[in-house]
Amino acid sequence: METVNPTTGEVVERYREHDEAALTERLARAWARWQDDWQHRPLGERLEVLSNTATILEKRRDELAALITIEMGKPIAAARAEVDKCALLCRHYAEHSAAYLEPERYETEAERSYVRFDPLGPIFAIMPWNFPLWQVFRFAVPNLAAGNVGLLKHASSTTGCGLAVEDVLAEAGLPEGGFTTLLIGHATAAEITGDPRVRGVTLTGSDRAGRAVASSAGKHLKKTVLELGGSDPCIVLDDADLDEAAKAAVASRYLNSGQSCINAKRIIVARDVYEDFIERFRAQVEALAVGDPTDEATDVGPLARGDLRDTVDDQVRRTLDHPDGGTLLLGGEPLDGPGFFYAPTVIRDVDAQAPAATEEVFGPVAALIDAEHDEAAVAIANSSRFGLGAAIWTTDLDRGERIAGRVESGMVFINEIVKSDPRLPFGGVKDSGYGRELAGQGLREFTNAKTVWVSAPSGAAGASVE
Structure with a gap:
């Protein structure tokens, strides 16, 4: 080896x-x-x-x-x-x-x-x-x-x-x-x-x-x-602080170059604030520094192996080829040069049945999905076969906790990214x-x-x- x-x-x-x-x-x-x-x-x-x-x-x-x-x-x-x-x-x-x-x-x-x-x-x-x-x-x-x-x-x-x-x-x-x-x-x-x-x-x-x-x-x-594995939903409700939610969603999705089971992989946003959120999210992703992981300024490094990068690229390609796979906003391809780098990628309007939503994408790829109302957001979140973590962004904590009780996952974080903490049990349900x-x-x-x-x-x- x-x-x-x-x-x-x-x-x-x-x-x-x-x-x-x-x-x-x-x-x-x-x-x-x-x-x-x-x-x-x-x-x-x-x-x-x-x-x-x-x-x-x-x-x-x-x-x-x-x-x-x-x-x-x-x-x-x-x-x-x-x-x-x-x-x-x-x-x-x-x-x-x-x-x-x-x-x-x-x-x-x-x-x-x-x-x-x-x-x-x-x-x-x-x-x-x-x-x-x-x-x-x-x-x-x-x-x-x-x-x-x-x-x-x-x-x-x-x-x-x-x-x-x-x-x-x-x-x-x-x-x-x-x-x-x-x-x-x-x-x-x-x-x-x-x-x-x-x-x-x-x-x-x-x-x-x-x-x-x-x-x-x-x-x-x-x-x-x-x-x-996980395909964690990050649910952004219509009353959320969009600047805070977008910043946190980017931090969660691109943490460890997108190679974490609890990355926010599906960003589900209330329809009324969807466009405003995308504008903020995209700007945050464009500001990420990609490069040598030994450089203190680097945000996103390479994927861990060449075959892993190939798998991510295949998932992106199949998502974009899907009838309702969405529209590519950023990235979507390996980066030229040595190493196993993949461009930070954003796909909007991803259907809940497209590969980027149904599979675990272990790389720097965000799938943005709009939801007409809270019921639709919960249904989309629960449509995955995975159930590890979930995040909910809202200024109404009672509303957030009601939704938390209906999301099928082992952990729910309200106004915080999903993370492991020695003081709290960590694990999931379903697949x-x-x-x-x-x-x-x-x-x-x-x-x-x-x-x-x-x-x-x-x-x-x-x-x-x-």
Whole structure:
């Protein structure tokens, strides 16, 4: 496997996949670390590793940000922000895991009855390239706090980032086997899923990958958490502050060069303000700086791989060829020169059934759609098979919350772009997957919610009833 700099198209590094002997050793080490050590460590010791990790991330911020930019092309300012967010995540769980893992007590006729949250064991994560540190730490940190150990198959294009996570955690005091990066392909990942020592599987990726992982894990009755694709709607109501809404919609859509599951991909605007919004939105997109991601001034860098750029271009072409695919306002083509750059693109009047609306477009392409009224906006938002996040822009908060209750998504943000926050659960519905990451729910996903009933010994034994 090899990593390629998407700015230049040049190979950065080549790695040899782990052979059977290396995998056998690493799996055995992870199992032994969990079974004999990590699950039994006092919570305070586990959380100390997380605090140390935050400090090391802050110390190594520039080095790690540069690695992100080299391997997947994220603009350097955004790469540094990603490292900062990982540190914030570590500190959050260091401070709040004790409360998240506190047993839940129930009033029954028992002396005590409660649910405790015990670790499951090694958890296998299959992670993507677009947030190559954040998504790995988002998996690893809560699981390490809970007493699990981690196994990682990272995207091959960001192998260096996967190894860097392992290195940071080791430097923070996590013992060998606590977190292991496996250099493997997809076929071997299915074998890892089936290993009896692996107690759960989590994937962030496409819905196609999610179906494959769910099928493989289901054969072995393994718990899974799937954070899959999205085609998030951004609904702009007729009373919204259009300057604010347009600025936020552009920031959301072109974040990470349009390569985020929670980018605002479908911009649904009330008909009465549609033209005014387009004028503002277009001006904001025209002002974006496209170029070298190592330049501090760059807003939009390259796409992460050449094949990804080809896929985006194909989706744009098929949208414009669709009978109601809309009108191209900006961009719509790859940029000349080295690297995998695609012009920031705006298509207006996109039909809800055109490819730019029905598929997840993982690149800098905005689909603008007008809606006659609130009912139509909700119907368009819910017409997607995805249901990850949604944003609503309005000055009437009650109206916004009423609409939020009707949008089919795992998250709704009113007058804010959709984002992940360690304090709040993150995840979707429909073809965007199931389960939650972050906050207390995310920490408890891979724990055994164990019911405990305690009666005084003098009580008469009762019959067991399911």
